[in-house]
Amino acid sequence: MLVETQEEAPKIREPLRRVGITNLRIIAKINWKGKVYTFIPVFEITIDLPAEKKGIHMSRLVESITEAMSEAVEEEVMEAHSSLEELGRAVIRRLESKHPHRRAEVWIKTHLIIPRETPASGKTSYEPYDVEVGVIKNEDGTFEKVLRVRVIGNTVCPHAMANNNGKTHIQRAIGELEVRAGYDEKIELEEMIDVVESSFSSPTYTLLKTVDENAVVQRMFENPKFVEDVAREIFAKAKERFNGKIHVRVISNESIHKHDVIAETWS
Amino acid sequence: MLVETQEEAPKIREPLRRVGITNLRIIAKINWKGKVYTFIPVFEITIDLPAEKKGIHMSRLVESITEAMSEAVEEEVMEAHSSLEELGRAVIRRLESKHPHRRAEVWIKTHLIIPRETPASGKTSYEPYDVEVGVIKNEDGTFEKVLRVRVIGNTVCPHAMANNNGKTHIQRAIGELEVRAGYDEKIELEEMIDVVESSFSSPTYTLLKTVDENAVVQRMFENPKFVEDVAREIFAKAKERFNGKIHVRVISNESIHKHDVIAETWS
Amino acid sequence: MLVETQEEAPKIREPLRRVGITNLRIIAKINWKGKVYTFIPVFEITIDLPAEKKGIHMSRLVESITEAMSEAVEEEVMEAHSSLEELGRAVIRRLESKHPHRRAEVWIKTHLIIPRETPASGKTSYEPYDVEVGVIKNEDGTFEKVLRVRVIGNTVCPHAMANNNGKTHIQRAIGELEVRAGYDEKIELEEMIDVVESSFSSPTYTLLKTVDENAVVQRMFENPKFVEDVAREIFAKAKERFNGKIHVRVISNESIHKHDVIAETWS
Amino acid sequence: MLVETQEEAPKIREPLRRVGITNLRIIAKINWKGKVYTFIPVFEITIDLPAEKKGIHMSRLVESITEAMSEAVEEEVMEAHSSLEELGRAVIRRLESKHPHRRAEVWIKTHLIIPRETPASGKTSYEPYDVEVGVIKNEDGTFEKVLRVRVIGNTVCPHAMANNNGKTHIQRAIGELEVRAGYDEKIELEEMIDVVESSFSSPTYTLLKTVDENAVVQRMFENPKFVEDVAREIFAKAKERFNGKIHVRVISNESIHKHDVIAETWS
The missing domain is CATH 3.30.479 (Tetrahydropterin Synthase; Chain A)
Structure with a gap:
């Protein structure tokens, strides 16, 4: 027994x-x-x-x-x-x-690999992204979902650029976007990734031949951004495209400091 | 310029x-x-x-x-x-x-070391705890604080004990307690640590001579607890002692599974 | 240009x-x-x-x-x-x-999921393992490989058991086995995982119905082991079965302490 | 008993x-x-x-x-x-x-904070470093030590600079230096940190006023370096200054990729 x-x-x-x-x-x-x-x-x-x-x-x-x-x-x-x-x-x-x-919740955390075309040579580059999806059943039987993406990009300091005749410091940055919405809202993880990736100074690529690397460098210098600019752009685009509660967090791994800088906001 | x-x-x-x-x-x-x-x-x-x-x-x-x-x-x-x-x-x-x-926030994350007396030999054991403190200045000039402690303890399964003539499985568990309160509330990190540590099947010690180890083992078998029991006890004690918004999370690193179990609640 | x-x-x-x-x-x-x-x-x-x-x-x-x-x-x-x-x-x-x-090296780190039969109900449980494989081309053109597995199990303290009439402390433990061998040696990751998993006090399972949990608890109490015993058993079995340089490391997440204990050896 | x-x-x-x-x-x-x-x-x-x-x-x-x-x-x-x-x-x-x-080993892992003068404003900046020290007593009674430092710096790509009229990509990089030596060798952790920090395109600082930031940016562009260059410079300096077995590893968190690049060597 x-x-x-x-x-x-x-x-x-x-x-x-x-x-x-x-x-x-x-x-x-x-x-x-x-x-x-x-x-x-x-x-x-x-x-x-x-x-x-x-x-x-x-x-x-x-x-x-x-x-x-x-x-x-x-x-x-x-x-x-x-x-x-x-x-x-x-x-x-x-x-x-x-x-x-x-009440019940299920959370699933995994990686997505999405093929991209490189900016000059037109080769295919496979890009990895961290994603997490939560499905929440509320006490009244309704369903909600929480979608999260984490994308690696970069920031190019506009302040240093203005003070050094175009020279500046550049670094890897990580953008996180979360949308909390009703279960039936049509929200693609791929579109959330695009929103974040397109908001950096430049997207990044796993595979870059020299001509592609040059295109990325040119794009970075034409498009200097503070971590604040990246967070604002992700937030503005996400509010326009996704119907839900939005949270944005961007961390920049400064190349001139040992610490990171952060910009965060939410609706 | x-x-x-x-x-x-x-x-x-x-x-x-x-x-x-x-x-x-x-x-x-x-x-x-x-x-x-x-x-x-x-x-x-x-x-x-x-x-x-x-x-x-x-x-x-x-x-x-x-x-x-x-x-x-x-x-x-x-x-x-x-x-x-x-x-x-x-x-x-x-x-x-x-x-x-x-608005401004400062967050400080560090370790505290607190001396404890071992349960049988009466030796001094130095116990490490993770703590984090946030101080938040709101737009209206008021100050709030968020205090967090993370304590390592254990769970002893009462279900296995009932089904195996007193034999059971035991494992390390981690208890986290957060209190968010007005800045002037008197809340000691040490007391928060005590609340968590006293809610496990037994406290743990850095130094245990054989007689102490025996005392801990005896206490664990007299005090079997699910992760749910630990979370409830921390929550009940914290609500009684601390004036603020309380969040409890306990994770048990099961010895019979490769995954963890979790119990979480908040006020 | x-x-x-x-x-x-x-x-x-x-x-x-x-x-x-x-x-x-x-x-x-x-x-x-x-x-x-x-x-x-x-x-x-x-x-x-x-x-x-x-x-x-x-x-x-x-x-x-x-x-x-x-x-x-x-x-x-x-x-x-x-x-x-x-x-x-x-x-x-x-x-x-x-x-x-x-000289060239390629290292690949991933997870394997292996189906196991639970000990009493005979259900299928899917068990996750961390594995890493390195392939090394030496300067003379010969190939070597390094195979690593990381398995979650448990230890049951025989010293506490002897001093507490059969009561003891139990905890999750992690066993790591590395074999470095010529590329053509037949060494299966699955067999390496078996060597580690069978050397704990008991294997662990993702899915355990109450009758299975009882079987695991019984097996743990019949099979108390120090972290030293686990390391020795993995090492002895690995030397017998695998032709290569062997490294074993076992970490036990003690349930009575906040720190871990470790046993390590290599050939 | x-x-x-x-x-x-x-x-x-x-x-x-x-x-x-x-x-x-x-x-x-x-x-x-x-x-x-x-x-x-x-x-x-x-x-x-x-x-x-x-x-x-x-x-x-x-x-x-x-x-x-x-x-x-x-x-x-x-x-x-x-x-x-x-x-x-x-x-x-x-x-x-x-x-x-x-045989006995003791390993101690901690952080050091060292004051530095910023390059233009001459302010004091407190820089954090990860350090680890191992002391090993061998079977014959002799003592050895292993000293490790981990320093955050940067790389500035000379290849992109040559192909983009002075524009390039820049990123945070992490340099690790280990020296294994007889216990009585005079080797200062601070000197090991200096060896690593001086081998990047520029040192990094916790505190940088705009004039300091400009000095760091200027220095970075005058001093472009592959991760390979950083590793070679650390290795060459360390061999010259420290009497022991030397291991160098540099990881660059590329700003144009989602992955890292690595250069490693040892004596």
């Missing part, structure tokens, strides 16, 4: 908002533009815990993820999981029949 | 909430119980940027920190900086005469 | 052993047991630089990787890249026609 | 080279130029374990560290621990009377 300690009453009667599993790495399959891709994302999945129960049944959360990804559902994957948020919602749907809850 | 590009009008007229310096490591001196200690914390300092200015003057933020820590103020340190939040406020005070702003 | 600064003579005539690209994330395809899988590993690729040349042509290293992974070679992938080291060698082969060098 | 499981014979008779404690954070006091400073470094301390003993007594390693740092020895600190390596040796000396061993 197995004891279900989780169902007992706890000493301290306090509801908890988020209880579950984190830092779980598992294979995920996404049908992206008609082709099934495999990823190995990091998952977090949580539900609320009412005041009168001691704990949740953690293994059922794991099962919701692994079953949503199993071979048995490969056909379903072909049809349905054409985005990370659909995958997240498929996990919550499975969870509904396994574990009672009022 | 130097150009002040920061004072120009930006192309995109959008105010920014937080612009400044991050990941800056610098020596700080604190007068703790009558003795001056040196730390090497990591600082973040930001101010708001109005829509009509292109950028902030970053070097003035650095000066505010370094001047607040300079030899010249050692006497003042002896009197005044008896806590990390007083240090943060001293930085903001210096910033006021250097750079116009409506 | 483009200048090739790399071909100029440097001021300081000193050969360098390893020059290249690191922290490059790109899609890789592996034919694993007849099926093509996609990964997004992190690559490092370096070559030596002779004393009389100022620099290497970095973009050719990137091209060697991207071409080895391009759609055009999908058929070749089906036949050839049935392991990470074959992929590494394919990159070096492409590099040979692109950039002169005497 | 306490059982000493550590003294028992292990199942697998295999000596281990390094057994001990890692990631231990504790207060250290150093008498630096006549003044006692406190640090909170991370320690690792290991000894060898002979084939016939099951384990080591971990708590004695902790005691060797805490006793070497206790109030009781403050006077001794004033006289003796005028460097991190003297502190490491003091820990090993204490360990000798506590735990038999043939």
Whole structure:
């Protein structure tokens, strides 16, 4: 006879908002533009815990993820999981029949690789981006999503340029954009990435032949930007294009300092 | 003639909430119980940027920190900086005469070492804790603070214990407590650490002779706790003792899984 | 007319052993047991630089990787890249026609997911492992490889068990095994993972129903081990099975301390 | 009656080279130029374990560290621990009377803050550096030390400069220098830091007024360097100044790419 300690009453009667599993790495399959891709994302999945129960049944959360990804559902994957948020919602749907809850969240963190054309030689360069998607089921049954992208670019200091006859300092910068929206809003991670990448002094590329490197250098000098300028441009574009709550954070790894500079804002 | 590009009008007229310096490591001196200690914390300092200015003057933020820590103020340190939040406020005070702003934040992240008595041999064990303090000056001139502690403890699974005649699985767990309060609230980091450390199955110690290790093991088996139990106990104690907005997060590095489990709640 | 600064003579005539690209994330395809899988590993690729040349042509290293992974070679992938080291060698082969060098290294860091059967319910649990493969072309044209696995398990203290009537402390532990061997040695990453995973007090599982959790707890208590015992067992098994230079490192995230303990040895 | 499981014979008779404690954070006091400073470094301390003993007594390693740092020895600190390596040796000396061993290692990782004069305004800027010191007692009783510094600087691409009429890309770079030497060799961490910092296109500063920023920008454009040039210069200077085995690694966080470039060599 197995004891279900989780169902007992706890000493301290306090509801908890988020209880579950984190830092779980598992294979995920996404049908992206008609082709099934495999990823190995990091998952977090949580539900609320009412005041009168001691704990949740953690293994059922794991099962919701692994079953949503199993071979048995490969056909379903072909049809349905054409985005990370659909995958997240498929996990919550499975969870509904396994574990009672009022609120649930699934977070999926992975990398995307997007092919780009280099600016002069026209070669294909494969660019990596960090993305994270959260799907949240609220107590009233409505669904929200949180989409995050993290893009590597650069800043070119306009202040140093103005004071040094066109010479300046340049550095890698990292732009992060988050949009929180209703689940049904049409928001593509790829478009969010474009918004961030196009707001730096120049986009960056994995592959650059000398003619491409020259084009990037020219573009950087024609387009000097403070970290503040990059944050403003991402924010303005994101507000125009995406219907949701927007958060922007840009960090510049200064080449003249040992510390970083930061610009951040949100709607 | 130097150009002040920061004072120009930006192309995109959008105010920014937080612009400044991050990941800056610098020596700080604190007068703790009558003795001056040196730390090497990591600082973040930001101010708001109005829509009509292109950028902030970053070097003035650095000066505010370094001047607040300079030899010249050692006497003042002896009197005044008896806590990390007083240090943060001293930085903001210096910033006021250097750079116009409506809002300002200073964040200081460091380690504290606190001596503890071991449970059986009575030896002194020096325990390390991660702490972070934020001081926020709001637009109306009021000050708030955010205090964070991160404590390493353990969980002992009551469910496995009930199903295995007293045998169970045990693991390291990490408890995080944040309190956001008015600047003048009396909240000691040491007391926040105590709240977290006393909520695990047992506190942990850097130094444990065999008799102490036995005492810890006995205590762990007498005090089995889910990650949910630990989070509830921290939350209940913190609400009772501290006047502010409270956030609790506990992560348990399961010894039977490769992933972690999490319990989180906030007021 | 483009200048090739790399071909100029440097001021300081000193050969360098390893020059290249690191922290490059790109899609890789592996034919694993007849099926093509996609990964997004992190690559490092370096070559030596002779004393009389100022620099290497970095973009050719990137091209060697991207071409080895391009759609055009999908058929070749089906036949050839049935392991990470074959992929590494394919990159070096492409590099040979692109950039002169005497020595070359390719390092590929990724995750593997391996299905396991849970100990009591017989369910399938998908287990994640960190792996890294290095392929090294020496100056004499011979090839070596370095294979690394990182496995999450646990330790159960036999000393506390002997002093507390069977009660003890338990914690997550991380075992790392590296084998450096001639390129043609048959060494499977999966077998290396098995060597490490079977040397803990118990293997760990992503999915554990209560009956499985009980089996793991029982196994842990029957099999107490110091971090030293785990390191010795991995080392002894690895020496018996793998023909190469062996390095073992085990870290135990103690549940009674805030620090870790370590045991390490090598042949 | 306490059982000493550590003294028992292990199942697998295999000596281990390094057994001990890692990631231990504790207060250290150093008498630096006549003044006692406190640090909170991370320690690792290991000894060898002979084939016939099951384990080591971990708590004695902790005691060797805490006793070497206790109030009781403050006077001794004033006289003796005028460097991190003297502190490491003091820990090993204490360990000798506590735990038999043939080989011992102590590793201490911390930050140093060094005041610098800014290049134009002559202000004082406090610069942070990561340092690590290892003290190794060999089986024959001789002592060695390993000194490591990590310095943040920059690279300015000479290839892009030659192809773009003086325009180029610039980025943060990180230089690491390790010297392994006999314990009695006179090698200052500060001098090692100078060797690395002076080998970049320009040193970096925490505090830069506009005139200083201009001086740094001018210096960067007069002094373009590949990551290969930086590595060669560090290596050449270090070989000339320090008597020991030298290892150099430079990583450049490219502003035109999402990946890093690397140059590494050793004697």
